[in-house]
Amino acid sequence: MDINSFKIEDFYVESLGETKVESPLYKSYSGTEIVKEFVKDDQRVLYDASLESFKKAMESGNEPISFEKAGPRKDLFFNPANTKAAIVTCGGLCPGLNNVIRSLVMGLYYRYGVKNIVGIPYGYQGLNPEYGHKFINLTPEVVKDIHLFGGSILGSSRGRQDISMMVDTLERNNINMLFTIGGDGTLAGNYVIAEEIERRGLKIALAGLPKTIDNDVNFIQKTFGFETAFTTAAPILRDAHNEATGAYNGIAIVKLMGRDSGFIAATAALAMPDVNFVLVPENEFELKGENGFLNSLKQRVMERNHALVVVAEGAGQNLFTGGDVVKDASGNIKHKDIGLLLKDEIGAFFKEQGMEATVKYIDPSYIIRSEPANPSDSIFCTSLAMNAIHGAMAGKTGFVVGRWNNVFTYLPIPVATKTRKKIDVNGELWWSVLESTGQPMNMK
Incomplete structure (x- = not known):
């Protein structure tokens, strides 16, 4: 803007x-x-x-x-x-x-x-x-x-x-x-x-x-509705954290709404500061590589034996290749399911690394908006x-x-x-998220 x-x-x-x-x-x-x-x-x-x-x-x-x-x-x-x-x-x-x-x-x-x-x-x-x-x-x-x-x-x-x-x-x-x-x-x-x-x-x-x-x-x-959304999401993140800590190398993934802007994911994570990674559309990331998300997640799990990941629905769309662009009745691009992709990629990655991991995926989006x-x-x-x-x-x-x-x-x-409001990745909100989660600034 x-x-x-x-x-x-x-x-x-x-x-x-x-x-x-x-x-x-x-x-x-x-x-x-x-x-x-x-x-x-x-x-x-x-x-x-x-x-x-x-x-x-x-x-x-x-x-x-x-x-x-x-x-x-x-x-x-x-x-x-x-x-x-x-x-x-x-x-x-x-x-x-x-x-x-x-x-x-x-x-x-x-x-x-x-x-x-x-x-x-x-x-x-x-x-x-x-x-x-x-x-x-x-x-x-x-x-x-x-x-x-x-x-x-x-x-x-x-x-x-x-x-x-x-x-x-x-x-x-x-x-x-x-x-x-x-x-x-x-x-x-x-x-x-x-x-x-x-x-x-x-x-x-x-x-x-x-x-x-x-x-x-x-x-x-x-x-209106935004405050109720992240307030409702916060206890879900708490429960997901409990689920992650209940297993050795437990990893919980929670997908929240946010097609083009990650305000719910960022704010809910601040409201429940047990979150270790917040992935939003405004901050592109890669899965693999030395500085990629998977390696950063591995370091976290090795240190604490659990991790909680919050992802906005529109995050990580750069990770999908091929396929037709599909739009909904309002003309909005229907994004690929980043939550399921992360679940599969995280499971496969830890198996390749020879590390035990229990991955749980939660999508409460339609419950929250109702x-x-x-x-x-x-x-x-x-x-x-x-x-x-x-x-x-x-x-x-x-x-x-x-x-x-x-x-x-x-x-x-x-x-x-004219344009959508988005998180400023150089602004106070995103810096607060980085300080709360401890995640790297860039995962590429």
């Missing part, structure tokens, strides 16, 4: 038009007992909040890169009494989906008085009438307990649908705002829908909420949902809600989806 490849204007969110409706929050927030300061559109959050960056901006006279601050606006674009909202969840499951759905419904219904809310079933498929999926009426009674469960009550799907057909569906059903909950592919789809809506001259707000346990959305500190949100993620989901509502009601469109420097922001979707 090179911030210099962006212009200042890239970070300004689009709006549907002039805001003329007084927010119903104004009366409840401006009484004698409660005083709430509404956010103005010119309030912004600096990308780089360091003193050094501030001084450079002052010296150059150039406006620094910043993001629009999220929050309630005093004046709205939509009249709540005449507003119909829709919610859709796309892509793979993720902890917190039901929390976000619940918070969107509760916030729209009780805080703004929007009574007409529908859920679109099975992702963007639900906007394609050819599938025959029926909209779900969402009320506080319907969603009041869904946060207690993992998954999504709306269901989900991957893959693209015809943009014109989806906008036809929104227009035909008189939907004024669409909340899309998903990762970079979903968000990119959100923006393409917003462009078609603008081309037709329609007044429909498109708001995105960043859902991916991989935590790989640009200019967003944390995506977990209910933990308390911290639950709080985060509620804040994301409320800020998405504030933005959409004010007529903002084509944006995703995020958090930067611990402040909630509105970010134009194109800058969030």
